[in-house]
Amino acid sequence: MKKRILLLTAWLMILFPATTLAQKKIPILVYHSIAEFKGTGQKELYVTPENFQKQMEYLKANSFTPLTFERWEEAGRIAKPIFITIDDGYKNNLSVATIFSKISGATFQPAATLFIISDFVGNRNRLSEKDLRQLAASGMFSVQSHTATHPDLTKIANYEYELWESKRKIERITGKPVIAISYPYGNANRKVINETKKYYQFGLTTTPGPFVKRNKPNENYELPRTYVKYSTTLEEFARIAAGE
Numbered sequence: 036m037k038k039r040i041l042l043l044t045a046w047l048m049i050l051f052p053a054t055t056l057a058q059k060k061i062p063i064l065v066y067h068s069i070a071e072f073k074g075t076g077q078k079e080l081y082v083t084p085e086n087f088q089k090q091m092e093y094l095k096a097n098s099f100t101p102l103t104f105e106r107w108e109e110a111g112r113i114a115k116p117i118f119i120t121i122d123d124g125y126k127n128n129l130s131v132a133t134i135f136s137k138i139s140g141a142t143f144q145p146a147a148t149l150f151i152i153s154d155f156v157g158n159r160n161r162l163s164e165k166d167l168r169q170l171a172a173s174g175m176f177s178v179q180s181h182t183a184t185h186p187d188l189t190k191i192a193n194y195e196y197e198l199w200e201s202k203r204k205i206e207r208i209t210g211k212p213v214i215a216i217s218y219p220y221g222n223a224n225r226k227v228i229n230e231t232k233k234y235y236q237f238g239l240t241t242t243p244g245p246f247v248k249r250n251k252p253n254e255n256y257e258l259p260r261t262y263v264k265y266s267t268t269l270e271e272f273a274r275i276a277a278g279e
């Protein structure tokens with residue numbers, strides 16, 4: 036009986052691949068600072084290097100495959116895909132490279148997407164051009180856009196500067212294509228999405244929850260992301276990674 040069900044399932048997967056894909060949950064995580072919290076800024080936007088390392092070790096031990104958006108199409112075929120994204124381009128993101136190098140191995144290749152505010156590159160507490168070039172060249176990081184000046188995109192008029200200039204500047208720094216943007220404050224509307232579509236293949240919000248493909252026209256421009264916070268426990272992290 037069990038064998039029959041398995042056979043039937045296999046047939047259904049061959050006949051209706053879109054249907055099986057439609058149920059797949061793809062978690063996209065969002066981080067900001069990977070550092071000890073020392074009293075400045077919002078505590079929940081920090082994750083300590085110790086916790087971040089434990090979370091990455093969890094992904095390694097549980098056979099997850101970290102992906103960046105260049106490999107988006109593979110997510111539907113991979114057993115346990117996960118996207119790690121880090122916003123705002125803080126200098127402390129360099130600790131991620133250290134942790135990635137430590138846990139990288141034959142069975143686990145860590146990867147993350149850094150969403151950079153292009154006009155802030157080289158500022159105090161932010162990654163420099165040299166940092167970004169090295170991170171991109173390491174093969175463990177995809178450097179993408181978080182606009183030029185971090186405005187609420189639903190409240191501005193000069194989209195060309197925020198969307199196109201930031202993309203151009205980051206591409207000049209890393210020598211690699213910029214195909215994704217994370218909207219500051221997670222805010223986007225129809226106008227923002229239409230402008231984003233001119234330059235990017237992906238737009239990321241901060242609406243929580245895993246991505247589930249439904250073949251809606253703008254779904255790649257309304258990608259959800261779930262915060263990993265200072266207070267997130269490893270048990271909670273496991274549930275987020277499972278797409279719950």
Ligand SMILES: [Zn+2]
Nearest residue numbers: 122123219220
């Ligand atoms: Zn931001």
